[in-house]
């Protein structure tokens with residue numbers, strides 16, 4: 001269990017920041033868009049292939065004043081902010097997201113959907129995980145469903161999740177990075193046969209950017 005003691009985060013006035021950086025959104029619908037990333041520490045979902053394992057232990061990332069993070073983001077020319085982690089919904093995100101939104105920025109969320117929502121988002125990317133499936137609320141809130149495919153039977157898992165999102169939610173299959181070469185032909189054939197699905201690849205890894 002992750003310690004999300006409200007006193008520690010003072011209603012979102014402090015957050016366990018791992019890193020913040022300006023890059024290009026590599027994945028999903030907004031791929032290719034310059035965006036300022038805010039990555040929060042702490043996740044208990046435990047994906048074997050997680051490419052952000054260094055974020056899992058929130059004790060490594062003592063809470064920082066949210067205003068410091070906001071001020072840094074506002075010095076950047078980006079028009080979009082991606083809030084990711086770790087699992088960002090572990091924390092109260094109202095102050096962070098509303099302040100940045102009120103300054104005219106688009107706020108995007110990357111989440112496993114395993115915790116209740118807080119905050120105000122212009123775009124929600126839900127990436128469901130078998131071992132800890134999303135809450136109902138996350139399916140309702142998702143603009144984009146991005147299922148990571150590591151093996152062929154993840155396609156069935158993808159369909160189970162697609163059956164739970166709203167009609168307007170975009171559907172993406174994203175190959176797990178270490179099996180990219182092996183999974184890609186299968187994903188391409190699947191999307192061609194089931195054109196409600198789109199392909200997302202982690203383009204930032206090919207661009208060698210964060």
Ligand SMILES: C[S@@+](CC[C@H](N)C(=O)[O-])C[C@H]1O[C@@H](n2cnc3c(N)ncnc32)[C@H](O)[C@@H]1O
Nearest residue numbers: 049050051052085086087110111112127176177
């Ligand atoms: C590191 S997670 C952080 C946000 C949240 N915990 C989640 O899983 O959505 C960001 C995105 O990277 C994806 N991801 C993580 N490791 C990956 C890998 N090895 N290959 C492909 N996608 C990966 C996740 O599924 C998620 O969509």
Ligand SMILES: Nc1nc2[nH]cc(C(=O)O)c2c(=O)[nH]1
Nearest residue numbers: 024025026027084110204210
């Ligand atoms: N460039 C870039 N795009 C991303 N899209 C989602 C990411 C994430 O880790 O949440 C990510 C990331 O880590 N880097």
Ligand code: SF4
Nearest residue numbers: 043045046047050086
């Ligand atoms: S839910 Fe996200 S951050 Fe957590 S282990 Fe899985 S991919 Fe990593």
Ligand SMILES: [Mg+2]
Nearest residue numbers: 051052084210
């Ligand atoms: Mg990433």
